[in-house]
Amino acid sequence: MPLHLQTPLFESGAMSARDGQSVWLKMEAMQPPGSFKIRGIGFACEEYVRRGATRFISSSGGNAGIAAAYAGRRLGVPVVVVVPETTTERARELIARENAQVIVHGASFQEANALAQSMVTGADAFIHPFDDPLLWQGHASMIDEVAAAGVKPDAVVLSVGGGGLLCGVVEGLRRNGWNDVPVVAVETVGADSFAQSIAAGERIELPGISSIATSLGARKVAEQAFAYAREHPVRSIVVSDADAVRACLRFIDDHRVVVEPACGASLAVAYDAAGSLAQYKNVLAIVCGGVTATVGQLQKWAGN
Structure with a gap:
């Protein structure tokens, strides 16, 4: 399903x-x-689990991070979401509500995205908010x-x-x-x-x-x-x-x-x-x- x-x-x-x-x-x-966002992110997360991923790392200022966190909770996979400082407190709370770890870093998405990508190991899947086939x-x-x-x-x-x-x-x-x-x-x-x-x-x-x-x-x-x-x-x-x-x-x-x-x-x-x-x-x-x-x-x- x-x-x-x-x-x-x-x-x-x-x-x-x-x-x-x-x-x-x-x-x-x-x-x-x-x-x-959950359409593509959910589809990607399911595929990455099939490929062996045991953790999701996402960079997002809001909705993509919420979707990744939701997908991870549903799939039983831990999620880390890196958000920029401009992300609202409400968005951070909604991500955390899905049991994801929220890391605040950088003045813009670019900085948050760079940190998120640097954290990815061979056991992780990187969940980009928009740029992934x-x-x-x-x-x-x-x-x-x-x-x-x-x-x-x-x-x-x-x-x-x-x-x-x-x-x-x-x-x-x-x-x-x-x-x-x-x-x-x-x-x-x-x-x-x-x-x-x-x-x-x-x-x-x-x-x-x-x-x-x-x-x-x-x-x-x-x-x-x-x-x-x-x-x-x-x-x-x-x-x-x-x-x-x-x-x-x-x-x-x-x-x-x-x-x-x-x-x-x-x-x-x-x-x-x-x-x-x-x-x-x-x-x-x-x-x-x-x-x-x-x-x-x-x-x-x-x-x-």
Whole structure:
């Protein structure tokens, strides 16, 4: 039995009431650890156990670490998660709740990731938060579920941090014969390494992350994500933190589910489907989730 759940897929009445356009929500926020991350990370962890791993070491500022810790607990494998100093106390608590060891190190993900990798021994498996083909293979299962439900989208809207979700969705589209379905990749200002890389024609590294959407805070996207921008129809959109937070709060009212600003970025575009997505009749929005923000924090960000 896989560590992830088959998540609900339904048409959003709040987003779809425009000229016959349908916006479908793939509710990855309903996964047990709170985000889509468990699909790929769970798949990878199971594979690494089959290969003989007796400990997982992960680097993450939040959701990937929570997913790795959850997978380790379910599989009976100890987990160490190295997080940067910017990781919220809530995220640290959620990782520790899954019985993982939390090590705080460095001012950014890069420093935490370097320490995590230096700790790996021959008996360990390193669980990267976004840059591992096993992750993409696992994430692709969400598109398999959409295909099995008989819904073929005209476009898929998703958030981009390091690019793991993007890679997984493109892999899922390809293995279901949907090579023609474009991906609308959304980031926030200050965490937009993917958009800046596309504009520059090469992968660039941000000097830092200034967005509150810290789960999108990879200063440099995965090489495969950048490659897919050239091989698959991908459109990049950047929204403000304020837009992302407003979408999160609206989503609570409309669908009674709390997600973090990293997810709110793509929801902001989905809510404006009559604008930037007007050309598509069936839009699939990946509600990637995230558990590092609370209702109170969202309201504080919104100035309420």
